[in-house]
């Protein structure tokens with residue numbers, strides 16, 4: 001039981017809370033599911049990049065999947081060893097590639113022929129061999145939201161199978177490239193096993209055909225994307241997920257890597273916000289809260305559903321339809337539309353669930369609202385893991401450039 005009211009009183013609102021015991025539980029469930037093989041779980045840092053969250057996973061043995069050099073540096077700073085860090089993403093600057101090579105991370109995950117050429121040039125300049133994996137786009141429909149589908153040719157990610165093969169041959173013949181991994185990631189919030197299994201089978205066949213060319217793939221990276229329950233979704237069990245993947249790898253001696261983000265963090269997180277007041281426009285009822293789309297943008301961005309709980313109201317209280325909206329000057333600033341809530345009063349506390357992934361990391365200073373504080377709850381104790389941003393923080397990068 002998390003003491004939402006007490007924590008809201010102690011740290012003020014809006015506020016992010018993360019249940020660190022739940023984070024560990026999710027990690028362990030997944031790690032256990034793969035125990036029949038060598039595996040490395042690389043936490044997708046973009047889901048929640050708070051240093052204390054990363055460190056928590058690092059302590060459990062996790063690696064990290066990063067999509068910018070900034071994330072690579074965060075992972076290193078939080079104590080993730082360089083040999084457990086991979087660097088993905090469809091666009092990497094030369095400087096980012098160079099720094100990743102200098103830091104000698106496990107793998108650079110290459111997403112195009114042009115990128116492979118840039119990696120080779122950077123590696124040659126450093127007179128190093130770059131360990132790479134190539135992201136294959138298996139052209140599988142993951143049956144999820146189109147904004148978070150990534151494994152179709154119409155998406156910008158990865159290369160098709162024929163291109164992948166050609167790039168592996170090129171890399172094999174280069175003095176500066178060492179093709180040791182293969183990678184796919186077909187989308188996010190996956191709730192169906194079949195597309196993952198299909199993609200895995202296609203990529204495993206590619207690994208077998210590379211073997212005949214004397215290209216030895218050691219790391220088989222199945223990406224992230226395991227779905228979580230926001231509402232009433234039926235979920236993939238980690239065990240079934242692992243079995244589906246393992247069943248496609250017969251005869252292959254590879255380390256399995258996966259890159260879960262949402263699965264590890266989403267349901268460990270809560271966003272706490274207090275009611276400012278209510279208003280009605282004609283028949284329409286609005287509950288106006290102190291958190292806004294700059295703090296948690298998923299409803300505005302993807303029309304995402306987040307369960308909203310109101311603290312301290314009796315079960316049988318009368319409810320009516322309303323929109324829960326923030327103070328930001330945008331009509332898109334809402335957390336829920338047309339939900340039923342009892343009448344609220346000033347300072348009533350609302351808890352927005354499933355707020356551990358793609359929430360704090362997507363927050364901004366829009367409307368000159370400081371980013372909110374983040375608090376970890378572990379073994380019944382709470383601690384601050386990011387302080388609330390102040391006005392001074394928000395003007396720090398501009399104030400020295402004011403002209404008379």
Ligand SMILES: *Cc1c(COP(=O)(O)O)cnc(C)c1O
Pocket residue numbers: 044046047065067088089185187188189223224225226259260261262263357
């Ligand atoms: C975003 C992303 C992930 C994590 O996705 P989740 O849905 O949060 O598990 C993993 N790998 C890559 C390459 C990504 O871009």
